[in-house]
Every structure is written in C-alpha cells, then in structure tokens.
Amino acid sequence: MEDYKxxxxxxxxxxxxxxxxxxxxxFTQGLFPPGxxxxxxxxxxxxxxxxxxxxxxxxxxxxxxxxRFRSITQSYYRSAHALILVYDISCQPxxxxxxxxxxxxxxxxxxxVLKILVGNKTDRDDREIPTQIGEEFAKQHDMYFLETSxxxxxxxxxxxxxxxxxLIEQARSKEPxxxxxxxxxxxxxxxxxxxxxxxxxxxxxxSSLSSHST
Amino acid sequence: xxxxxxxxxxxxxxxxxxxxxxxxxxxxxxxEVNERLEAILSRQCQIESKLSGISRSMSTLHSxxxxxxxxxxxxxxxxxxxxxxxxxxRRLDEARSRVSExxxxxxxxxxxxxxxxxxxxxxxxxxxxxxxxxxxxYLSMDQNLLQRTADDVTGSVTSVSKALxxxxxxxxxxxxxxxxxFDEAVRKDDLASVERFFKIFPLLGMHKDGIAKFxxxxxxxxxxxxxxxxxxSMDVAKAEKRMAVAFADTLxxxxxxxARVFKVNQPIIESCYGTGxxxxxxxxxxxxxxxxxxxxxxEFNKNRQIAxxxxxxxxxxxxxxGVTLGHFRKPSGGSVDKLNPKDIDSLIGEITIMHSxxxxxxxxxKRRVVADLEGSSLEDEDKKAKLSRSENIITKCDLSRQMxxxxxxxxxxxxxxxxxxxxxxxxxxxxxxxxxxxxxxxxVFFIIRKSIRRSTSTQSMNGICAVINNAASxxxxxxxxxxxGPLKNGYPSGYIDLAQAYNAIQSSIQQGKLQTSDAExxxxxxxxQLNNADMSxxxxxxxxxxxxxxxxxxxxxxxxxxxxxxxxxxxxxxxxKDSLKAVVDFGMxxxxxxxxxxxxxxxxxxxLTYNHRLTEEELAAYEAGETFAQFxxxxxxxxxxxxxSVLSPRNYDALVSILATExxxxxxxxxxxxxxxxxxxxxxxxxxxxxxxxxxGATSWSVRDKMARLTQIATLLNLEKVSExxxxxxxxxxxxxxxxxxxxxxxxxxxxxxxxxxxxxxKRVKI
Numbered sequence: 001m002e003d004y005k006x007x008x009x010x011x012x013x014x015x016x017x018x019x020x021x022x023x024x025x026x027f028t029q030g031l032f033p034p035g036x037x038x039x040x041x042x043x044x045x046x047x048x049x050x051x052x053x054x055x056x057x058x059x060x061x062x063x064x065x066x067x068r069f070r071s072i073t074q075s076y077y078r079s080a081h082a083l084i085l086v087y088d089i090s091c092q093p094x095x096x097x098x099x100x101x102x103x104x105x106x107x108x109x110x111x112x113v114l115k116i117l118v119g120n121k122t123d124r125d126d127r128e129i130p131t132q133i134g135e136e137f138a139k140q141h142d143m144y145f146l147e148t149s150x151x152x153x154x155x156x157x158x159x160x161x162x163x164x165x166x167l168i169e170q171a172r173s174k175e176p177x178x179x180x181x182x183x184x185x186x187x188x189x190x191x192x193x194x195x196x197x198x199x200x201x202x203x204x205x206x207s208s209l210s211s212h213s214t
Numbered sequence: 215x216x217x218x219x220x221x222x223x224x225x226x227x228x229x230x231x232x233x234x235x236x237x238x239x240x241x242x243x244x245x246e247v248n249e250r251l252e253a254i255l256s257r258q259c260q261i262e263s264k265l266s267g268i269s270r271s272m273s274t275l276h277s278x279x280x281x282x283x284x285x286x287x288x289x290x291x292x293x294x295x296x297x298x299x300x301x302x303x304r305r306l307d308e309a310r311s312r313v314s315e316x317x318x319x320x321x322x323x324x325x326x327x328x329x330x331x332x333x334x335x336x337x338x339x340x341x342x343x344x345x346x347x348x349x350x351x352y353l354s355m356d357q358n359l360l361q362r363t364a365d366d367v368t369g370s371v372t373s374v375s376k377a378l379x380x381x382x383x384x385x386x387x388x389x390x391x392x393x394x395x396f397d398e399a400v401r402k403d404d405l406a407s408v409e410r411f412f413k414i415f416p417l418l419g420m421h422k423d424g425i426a427k428f429x430x431x432x433x434x435x436x437x438x439x440x441x442x443x444x445x446x447s448m449d450v451a452k453a454e455k456r457m458a459v460a461f462a463d464t465l466x467x468x469x470x471x472x473a474r475v476f477k478v479n480q481p482i483i484e485s486c487y488g489t490g491x492x493x494x495x496x497x498x499x500x501x502x503x504x505x506x507x508x509x510x511x512x513e514f515n516k517n518r519q520i521a522x523x524x525x526x527x528x529x530x531x532x533x534x535x536g537v538t539l540g541h542f543r544k545p546s547g548g549s550v551d552k553l554n555p556k557d558i559d560s561l562i563g564e565i566t567i568m569h570s571x572x573x574x575x576x577x578x579x580k581r582r583v584v585a586d587l588e589g590s591s592l593e594d595e596d597k598k599a600k601l602s603r604s605e606n607i608i609t610k611c612d613l614s615r616q617m618x619x620x621x622x623x624x625x626x627x628x629x630x631x632x633x634x635x636x637x638x639x640x641x642x643x644x645x646x647x648x649x650x651x652x653x654x655x656x657x658v659f660f661i662i663r664k665s666i667r668r669s670t671s672t673q674s675m676n677g678i679c680a681v682i683n684n685a686a687s688x689x690x691x692x693x694x695x696x697x698x699g700p701l702k703n704g705y706p707s708g709y710i711d712l713a714q715a716y717n718a719i720q721s722s723i724q725q726g727k728l729q730t731s732d733a734e735x736x737x738x739x740x741x742x743q744l745n746n747a748d749m750s751x752x753x754x755x756x757x758x759x760x761x762x763x764x765x766x767x768x769x770x771x772x773x774x775x776x777x778x779x780x781x782x783x784x785x786x787x788x789x790x791k792d793s794l795k796a797v798v799d800f801g802m803x804x805x806x807x808x809x810x811x812x813x814x815x816x817x818x819x820x821x822l823t824y825n826h827r828l829t830e831e832e833l834a835a836y837e838a839g840e841t842f843a844q845f846x847x848x849x850x851x852x853x854x855x856x857x858x859s860v861l862s863p864r865n866y867d868a869l870v871s872i873l874a875t876e877x878x879x880x881x882x883x884x885x886x887x888x889x890x891x892x893x894x895x896x897x898x899x900x901x902x903x904x905x906x907x908x909x910x911g912a913t914s915w916s917v918r919d920k921m922a923r924l925t926q927i928a929t930l931l932n933l934e935k936v937s938e939x940x941x942x943x944x945x946x947x948x949x950x951x952x953x954x955x956x957x958x959x960x961x962x963x964x965x966x967x968x969x970x971x972x973x974x975x976x977k978r979v980k981i
C-alpha cells in the first residue's frame with residue numbers, strides 16, 4: 001500500500017494546442033517536450049506531493065482538446081476534484097471558447113468542483129489576452145486564476161501545489177471526524193467533498209491565487 | 215667482538231664481590247660463546263659438501279649458457295627471415311588482390327561489353343527480364359570506378375566509354391519502357407504483365423517507383439472493388455437479415471481486402487525488393503484505404519441517420535435543463551421527439567463491430583510493417599525514423615480520425631441507451647410476490663453490464679473507460695435517486711392501526727396485489743427499495759469483479775498506463791457501493807424514526823404501569839398472568855415478523871440491531887423511573903434474560919453486546935444485599951464476564967432504585 005493520505009483527481013481541459021499535456025509533463029516529469037503530438041482520448045500521470053506535511057497523491061488526467069474526443073473526456077468530469085481550464089494567452093480563439101467549456105463543466109461536473117482558469121504560454125511575446133481580462137473572466141465565474149508557462153516552468157509547480165493545498169483544506173473542513181478514521185490510505189470520494197456546500201467562499205475565491213500572479 | 219663493558223654491565227668492579235660477579239658473568243658468557251662456536255663447527259662439513267656440489271654444477275652451467283646463446287642467435291635469425299618472408303607475402307597478397315580487382319574490372323568491362331550489346335538486343339527482342347538483368351548487372355558495378363576506367367583507357371579502347379554510354383542510354387530507355395509497359399499493363403488490366411514488370415523495377419534500381427506504381431495499381435483495383443462491394447452489399451443487405459450489421463460487414467470486407475493485398479504482396483516485395491520497403495507500400499495503401507472508408511462512413515452516416523439521431527439526443531438531453539448531477543429525469547413525457555433506446559441498440563452493436571475491425575486492421579498493418587523494418591538492414595537511425603513514421607501514419611491517418619469520431623458517436627449513443635434504458639427499467643419497476651427485491655435491480659444491472667460488455671468489443675481502451683465512467687454516473691444519478699426517492703418520504707405510519715398495516719402489507723404482498731391503498735403501496739415501496747439498495751451493494755461488487763476480469767481477459771497486452779487508467783475508472787464504479795450503503799443507512803434511520811420508535815416506545819413504557827415492589831402473593835399472581843416480558847416479546851415478535859419475510863436478510867439483521875438498541879435504551883429509562891424491592895428485582899432480572907434470549911434468537915448475530923448494560927442493571931437490582939456487589943463488580947473484561955458498562959456513579963444511582971437498600975450501605979460500597 002502506498003503511503004499517502006489523500007488522493008485527488010485533477011482534470012485538465014481546454015482547446016487543442018493550449019499546452020495541457022506540456023503542463024502535465026512539466027509538473028510530473030520536469031520536461032518540456034517540443035512537437036508534442038495531439039493527445040488521443042485521455043492520459044494520466046500521478047505525482048505525490050507533500051503539502052503541510054501531508055502526502056497527497058495527485059492523479060492528473062490530461063484530456064484531448066479536439067472536438068471528436070469530447071464524448072470520452074466528458075465522462076471524466078464527474079469524478080474530478082479539481083478542473084483546470086486552460087487557454088493560450090497568445091491565441092484569442094482559445095479564450096473565446098471558455099464559455100463553451102464552462103457549459104460542459106456545468107453539465108457534467110459536480111457543481112462544487114474546484115475550478116481553476118489557467119492562461120498558458122506566458123513565454124510568448126505575441127500575447128493577445130491581457131492578464132487582467134483573464135483575471136476578470138475568472139472572477140466572474142468563481143474560478144481561481146493563474147498564468148503559467150510550461151516551457152519556462154513558470155507557475156507550474158505553484159498551480160498544482162495550490163490546488164493540492166486547497167483540496168486538503170476542503171477535505172478537512174468536510175470531514176473533521178472521519179479524518180482520523182480514514183487514517184489508512186484511502187481516497188476521499190468526491191461525493192463527500194462536494195455534497196456539502198460553501199467550501200468555496202464566494203468572495204475570496206479569486207483572490208488567493210490571482211493576487212500573486214499580477 | 216665482545217665488549218667487556220657490555221658483558222660486565224654496571225657491576226661495581228672496585229669491590230671484590232663485584233669483580234667476582236663480573237667474573238662469573240664473563241665465565242658464563244665464555245661458556246655460551248664456546249657452545250655457539252662448537253655448533254658452528256659441527257655444521258662445517260655440511261657446508262663444505264654443499265660447496266663442492268655447487269662447484270661441480272658450475273661446469274654444467276657453462277655449457278647451458280653457451281647453448282642458450284646459440285639458441286638466441288638462431289631465433290633472431292629466424293625472426294628476421296620470417297619478417298622478410300611475411301613482407302613478401304603481404305606484397306604478394308596485395309598483388310593478388312589487385313590482380314583479382316583487375317580481373318573484376320576486366321570482367322566488368324567484358325560484362326559491360328556484353329551487357330551493352332545484350333541490352334539493346336534484349337530491348338529489341340522485348341526480352342525485358344534479360345535487358346533488366348543486364349542493366350542490373352551494370353548498376354551493380356561501381357559507377358565511379360567504371361567512369362575512371364573509361365577515362366584511363368580512353369584513346370586506346372574507346373569501346374569502354376562507348377559501352378558505358380550505351381548502357382546508360384539503355385538504362386534510361388529501359389526505365390522508360392518498363393514504366394510505360396507497366397502503365398500499359400495497368401490500363402489493359404493485365405495482371406500477369408503488371409506483376410512481370412513490377413518484378414523488373416528493382417532490377418532497374420527503381421524500388422520506390424516500382425512500389426509506388428504497383429501500390430497505386432492495387433489501390434485502383436481496391437477502389438473499384440470497394441465501390442462495387444459498397445453498392446452491392448447495400449442492396450443485398452437490405453433484403454437480408456444481416457441488414458443490422460450491413461455497414462460493419464462492408465467495412466470488414468473492405469479492410470480485409472486491404473490487409474489481404476498487403477499480405478499477398480509482402481513476400482513478392484521482400485524477395486524482389488528486399489526488406490524495408492513495406493512501409494512505402496503501406497503509406498500509399500493507407501491513403502486509398504482512408505478514401506474508401508470515408509466513402510463508406512459517409513454512406514453509413516446517411517443511411518443510419520447518424521447526424522439526425524445525434525442531434526435528437528443532444529436536443530433531448532439539453533431539454534432536460536442540463537443533465538445536472540442528481541437530477542432525475544422523468545422517464546416518460548416531454549414534448550421532445552425522442553429516440554427509443556431499443557431502436558439504437560443494434561446500431562450501437564454495429565458501430566462497435568466497425569470500430570473493432572479498424573483496430574484489428576491497424577494492429578495487423580503495424581505488426582507487418584514493424585516486423586519488416588526491424589528485419590531490414592537499415593541504419594539504426596534510419597530505422598528509428600521509419601518506425602516513427604509508420605506510427606505517425608497510423609495515428610494521423612484519416613481512418614484513425616474517422617474511427618475516433620465513430621467512437622464519439624458510439625459513446626453518445628451508448629450513454630443515451632444506458633441512461634434511457636435504466637430510466638425505463640425504473641419506470642417499469644414491478645414487484646413480484648415472494649421476492650424481496652423488485653425487477654429494476656436486475657434490469658438496471660443487466661443493462662449496465664450489457665453496455666460495459668459491449669464497450670469491450672470496440673477494442674478501444676478509451677471507449678471502455680468512458681463507458682465505465684458513464685455507468686458509474688448513471689448509478690450515482692438516476693439509480694440512486696430512484697432508490698432514495700421513496701425512502702425520503704419516510705416509512706408511512708398510516709391512519710389504521712399499525713399492526714393491521716403490517717398485516718395488510720403482508721397479505722397484499724402475498725396476493726400480489728398492491729392496489730389496496732396509497733399508504734400501503736408506499737410502505738411496500740419503501741421496503742422494496744431498501745432491499746433493492748442492499749442487494750445492489752452486492753451486485754455492484756460482482757459487476758466490478760466480473761467486468762474487471764472480462765476486460766483484462768480481452769486486453770491481454772495492456773500497457774502499464776492503460777492498466778492504471780482502467781483501474782482508476784473501475785474503482786469509480788466500485789465507489790458506487792459506498793453511495794448505496796449510505797442509501798441503506800438512510801432508509802434504516804427512516805424506518806427507525808417512523809416505524810420502530812412510535813411502536814416500541816408505548817410498549818416499553820408499559821413497564822411503568824407494572825408494580826415492581828411485589829409481595830410473595832403478588833409475585834405468584836404476576837407470574838401466573840402475562841408478565842411484562844411476555845407482553846413485550848409478543849409485541850416485538852409481531853413487529854419483527856411483519857418485516858422478517860419482506861426485508862432482505864442483511865436489512866432484517868440491521869433492523870433487529872436497531873430495535874435491540876431502542877428497546878434496551880428505552881427500557882433502561884423506564885427502569886430508572888421505577889422503584890424495586892427484592893422480588894421486583896428478581897422479576898426484572900428474569901425478564902431481561904427472557905428478552906435477551908428472544909433477541910438473540912431473532913437474528914443471526916449476537917445481541918449480547920447490546921444487552922450488556924441492561925443485563926448489568928438487572929443484576930444490580932437483583933442483589934440480595936448491597937455487599938454482594940463485590941462478587942459481581944468487575945470493571946475490566948475477563949473470561950467469565952463482560953466488562954461493566956456502567957460507571958460507579960451509575961451503579962450507585964441504580965442501587966438506590968431498590969427501596970430496601972439503605973443509602974448508607976450504598977454510599978459505603980467499594981467500587
């Protein structure tokens with residue numbers, strides 16, 4: 001039995017070519033493989049991180065962005081603890097599609113799922129979407145916001161560590177008693193995470209991440 | 215040399231004693247020296263004999279030295295000789311190889327001459343094999359060398375350069391002719407000629423052209439065949455019973471044709487062209503295959519109304535106001551013109567066959583191409599590049615894309631089929647008499663198993679995992695809601711007497727009629743859903759185990775990653791069990807608050823109306839009549855019996871457990887409100903024992919634990935005198951008795967209930 005206290009499923013979604021696979025590779029393997037082929041269906045990687053002295057197993061699901069894989073990727077939304085919605089800051093259309101993605105999330109994911117908006121490719125100098133625009137969009141839709149560069153490894157670690165920290169906090173506030181009973185390595189099911197409301201404080205939800213990123 | 219000083223040491227030689235001592239020492243030393251000298255002398259003759267031996271061998275050694283010297287001389291002489299010989303041999307060898315090279319060149323030149331003469335005749339005589347053989351011979355010669363030879367001999371023998379020129383011309387001409395002839399044969403659809411010229415291409419150094427031309431010829435043939443097949447199979451299939459899988463059949467034969475052509479021509483290519491050329495052929499064939507499949511899929515989409523159906527399903531799902539989690543769609547109704555899941559059942563089956571055929575096709579092609587490349591004599595780097603190119607062709611080709619889209623359609627249809635069928639099963643839920651569960655549990659599990667099983671026949675791990683995910687959603691959503699719905703309203707305690715109500719349920723169940731009253735129906739429904747939920751926890755485990763096994767059986771060569779993904783998705787399915795258990799617990803709590811408590815409390819409270827300070831006469835009279843325990847047991851038995859036959863064994867056990875907890879805690883409260891004398895305590899102890907015996911018999915597990923507190927209270931109240939307590943008091947567990955569940959303070963307050971015990975005694979007792 002592996003030694004970890006929580007298992008969280010993190011699912012990355014977003015248009016094709018925004019760098020989902022690269023973000024995952026950068027985080028899990030420390031690589032930036034150029035000329036990455038399109039993901040087929042879904043892929044996943046596991047990384048165990050330590051946050052506040054707790055071992056957390058992050059199961060990171062990397063999904064295909066292309067339309068024809070939608071049926072496959074949709075099926076993974078429900079069991080996600082956190083959804084990372086990625087766009088490319090140098091490509092307006094990827095940003096314009098965000099409302100469509102939010103509709104998908106609304107339809108398939110648990111309503112209390114932790115949502116993070118990520119503007120990737122900050123290393124590019126042909127930026128089309130100013131940070132502020134992304135930030136505002138995130139605020140409007142109750143999402144965390146962060147800009148990253150998988151190529152330069154900027155904010156990638158922070159993205160996943162903050163997600164882990166947030167999810168632990170949620171799990172703790174949900175199950176203060178059962179935490180002891182669940183001392184054996186076991187995943188905290190989503191149902192237990194999301195069933196009770198108000199862990200996502202409406203006012204401060206955007207602040208903790210986005211304030212650093214500006 | 216003996217140093218006198220060192221011998222006598224620091225003896226004081228100024229005194230007589232000192233001198234004497236020194237003398238003694240010297241004498242001693244002298245003796246020792248003498249002894250040593252004697253020992254040395256004794257060895258003298260030994261040494262002398264050895265020395266004489268040595269001097270004797272000296273003379274022999276001299277001759278050895280001489281011999282050695284002469285040997286060394288000879289060796290060096292021989293070495294010099296050998297060296298000169300080997301140098302000569304080397305030169306000889308060099309000369310020989312040059313001669314043979316020269317010979318080779320002469321041969322080449324002769325051949326060149328012959329070829330140049332032969333090739334033209336061959337061309338004239340249309341003996342292309344022979345001509346090509348000449349050209350091949352020419353091409354196998356070192357071109358640069360030939361050119362140099364031609365330059366070397368220029369002037370003296372002009373025929374060489376002339377021959378070269380002729381051959382070069384002939385090669386070009388042959389290439390043209392063969393290409394032409396091949397094209398002509400293709401036009402005439404003369405298979406023999408096509409094959410004949412196909413085999414000539416590699417002789418002319420036109421490997422790639424040959425493969426390309428031949429492949430496009432095959433493609434042409436396949437195209438015609440595929441189109442014909444598509445037309446005829448459509449016509450034929452319509453009339454026949456394989457209509458449902460007509461397109462799958464067509465796709466199967468289409469892909470089989472491509473695979474067959476590939477397989478048939480592989481040996482020819484490998485023998486005439488060598489290894490490593492299969493990829494070129496595959497690349498060309500795949501383009502054609504993509505085209506044919508595209509046509510087929512187009513026809514399929516049109517014929518099977520895929521677009522319309524997909525739109526219909528999407529429309530329907532949207533009209534539900536979004537399939538939010540936990541939202542229970544009404545199975546019937548809605549103005550949307552919706553698809554009957556049954557209608558798309560066979561279509562889903564057809565799609566899975568189509569998808570699996572494509573997967574098989576890719577696997578076949580990949581295996582062949584990779585094996586061919588691995589066996590080739592290409593450089594490692596070149597090989598690697600070609601392998602990744604073949605991988606690329608497979609992942610990026612149109613057929614892959616088409617199949618990915620098809621899989622998307624499949625998943626949508628399968629999800630719709632699964633969800634709608636489950637809703638239908640829930641809507642058509644019926645309850646048969648004598649059963650504890652209703653039809654929907656079996657039906658729902660059957661449907662979901664069918665869907666998962668069908669997904670394995672797509673041969674796509676992505677597809678299987680998605681269906682498993684959808685199945686888990688379906689359970690967690692519609693199914694759990696259907697189970698939980700009736701439980702939420704609680705167990706209805708009706709307007710009629712409850713005892714009658716239970717009987718009514720039983721009789722209505724026995725008669726298989728449920729029309730009696732709404733409340734009764736609701737009660738039955740409650741019980742049945744509770745049983746359903748319980749049964750489902752078992753079923754989900756079985757489903758998980760069998761599906762895991764089946765999928766692993768069907769995919770023997772899963773990669774580590776695929777296996778992990780599958781594992782994760784399957785654990786999502788297993789997780790449904792926890793939700794089901796939560797439903798059972800919820801139902802049990804509802805049952806407790808609405809059926810157990812209201813009934814049980816008045817019965818137990820009857821305890822208060824009994825006299826617990828009995829005289830001997832009263833005791834006799836009490837025991838003659840119906841005791842409290844008898845009364846309570848009869849009531850509880852009636853209550854439990856009404857549930858025993860209708861609840862599943864596990865649920866029934868849970869119910870007894872809940873009831874035991876309720877009875878004991880309520881009775882404990884009633885006891886604490888009463889006062890007892892010695893006989894009253896005796897009766898209580900008997901009654902608690904009777905109750906314990908009854909409850910133990912009512913269930914398969916022990917209720918002793920639940921009865922522990924009550925038994926101990928009864929023991930306390932049954933004491934002869936307070937001091938007896940020490941015989942029983944045992945706060946810690948041991949073999950004879952369970953540990954006391956009552957705190958010392960509670961013991962005192964219970965003992966006070968005995969009116970004949972004195973407060974001082976109770977205070978004094980040591981616990």
